[in-house]
Amino acid sequence: AFAADKKGKKAAAKGGAKAEMLSVDTAASTVGWTGSKKVGESKHSGQIKIKEGKVELKDGKLSGGNFTIDMTTITNDDLKDKPDYQAKLVGHLKSDDFFKVEKNPTSEFKITSVKEKDGKPWVVGKLTLLGKTETVEFPATVETKDGVTTGKAKFEIDRTKWGVVYGAGNIFKELTADKVINNNMELDLNIVAKADAPAAVSYTHLRAHETGRN
Numbered sequence: 001a002f003a004a005d006k007k008g009k010k011a012a013a014k015g016g017a018k019a020e021m022l023s024v025d026t027a028a029s030t031v032g033w034t035g036s037k038k039v040g041e042s043k044h045s046g047q048i049k050i051k052e053g054k055v056e057l058k059d060g061k062l063s064g065g066n067f068t069i070d071m072t073t074i075t076n077d078d079l080k081d082k083p084d085y086q087a088k089l090v091g092h093l094k095s096d097d098f099f100k101v102e103k104n105p106t107s108e109f110k111i112t113s114v115k116e117k118d119g120k121p122w123v124v125g126k127l128t129l130l131g132k133t134e135t136v137e138f139p140a141t142v143e144t145k146d147g148v149t150t151g152k153a154k155f156e157i158d159r160t161k162w163g164v165v166y167g168a169g170n171i172f173k174e175l176t177a178d179k180v181i182n183n184n185m186e187l188d189l190n191i192v193a194k195a196d197a198p199a200a201v202s203y204t205h206l207r208a209h210e211t212g213r214n
Contacts, residue, residue, distance in 0.1 A: 018058070019056050019057070019058050019063065019064075020056070020057045020058070020195070021054055021055070021056055021195075022054065022055040022056075022057065022149055022193035022194055022195055022196075023053070023054060023055075023193060023194065023195070023196050024050055024052065024053035024054065024055060024067065024191060024192070024193045025148075025192040025193060025194060026049065026050050026051065026052065026053070028192040029049075029050045029053075029190060029191045029192050029193075030047050030048070030049065030050070030188075030189075030190050031047065031048040031049075031050065031069055031187060031188070031189055031190075032045065032046070032047055032048075032186075032187065032188030032189075032190070033045060033046055033047070033048060033074075033185060033186065033187055033188070034185065034186040034188070035181060035182070035185045035186075036181070036182050037178070037180065037181055037182065038169060038177060038180040038181065038182055039177045039178050039180070040178070043078075044076055044078055044079070044089060045076070045077050045078055046074060046075045046076040046077045046078075046090075047073075047074075047075050047077065048069055048070065048071065048073055048074045048075075049069075049070045049073040050067055050068070050069055050070065050191070051068040051069065051070040051106060052067075052068050053065065053066060053067035053068060053191070053193070054066055054067075054193075055149060055151070055191065055193040056111075057144075057149065060144060061114070061121070061142070062111075062114050062121050062123070062140070062142045062151065063114055064111045064112075064114070065110075065111040066108070066109070066110045066111070067108070067109045067110075067191075068106050068107075068108055069106060069107040069108070069109065070105070070106060071094075071099055071101045071104060071105055071106060071107055072094070072101055072105050074090060074093055074094060074099070074101070075090060076089050076090050076093075097166040098164055098166055099129075099130065099164065100130055104129075104130050104131060107127070107128060107129045108126075108127070108128040109125055109126070109127050109128070109136075110125055110126050111123055111124070111125040112124050112125050112126060112135075113125075117139065118139070120139045120140065120141060121139070121140045121141075121142055122137065122138075122139055122140075123137060123138055123139075123140050123153065124136075124137040125137070127157070127162075129162040129164070130162050130163050130164065132161075132162045132163055134161050134162060136155070136157055138153050138154075138155035139153065139155075140152065140153040140189075141153070147194055147195065148192060148193070148194045149192070149193045149194065150190075150191065150192050150193075151189065151190075151191040151193075152189060152190055152191075153187075153188075153189045154186065154187070154188045154189070155186070155187060156184040156185065156186050156187070157184065157185060157187060158183050158184055159183060159184070159185050160183050166181065167179060167180060167181030168180070168181065168183055170183065
């Protein structure tokens with residue numbers, strides 16, 4: 001039994017670094033979005049908040065993570081000087097034409113693997129949007145300073161893969177060019193994560209423990 005135990009310890013040592021789990025700072029983290037028309041320079045952009053998330057590090061390097069995105073918080077940034085138009089756009093994005101937010105208030109992203117490509121982490125994961133899950137992958141930059149890990153990435157997804165087809169020229173062929181919205185939308189991730197603070201031990205609990213020992 002002792003020999004088997006030694007073997008197990010050696011295998012564990014060989015198994016690699018211990019994973020460290022960090023919690024996403026939802027107040028400091030954002031998901032930026034940009035959508036554009038096929039013709040001209042018309043485009044809109046905004047933010048979506050992260051509801052909760054975890055980031056996994058091994059040997060200080062990104063190795064996993066999962067994130068819940070609060071689709072009810074979607075905003076627009078470029079129409080601040082036109083509040084009526086801005087409210088109309090945000091309402092349209094939340095409607096059944098786009099993200100069906102009433103029926104799908106959250107989206108999920110889970111990192112399934114992280115490789116290294118051109119000296120940077122290459123993230124592969126599953127994005128669930130409107131109840132449908134598709135694989136996405138993209139390069140990222142990750143750095144840790146003073147106990148805070150920051151991850152950034154900018155990439156495009158084809159929204160039609162998740163059933164967001166409003167204004168898609170390849171589906172609605174009768175649309176004139178000026179009405180066509182590009183299938184690809186850009187996502188700009190800014191994730192901030194840190195270790196959870198250790199649970200506080202109450203004075204009463206310590207006194208009870210000491211009394212029990214005496």
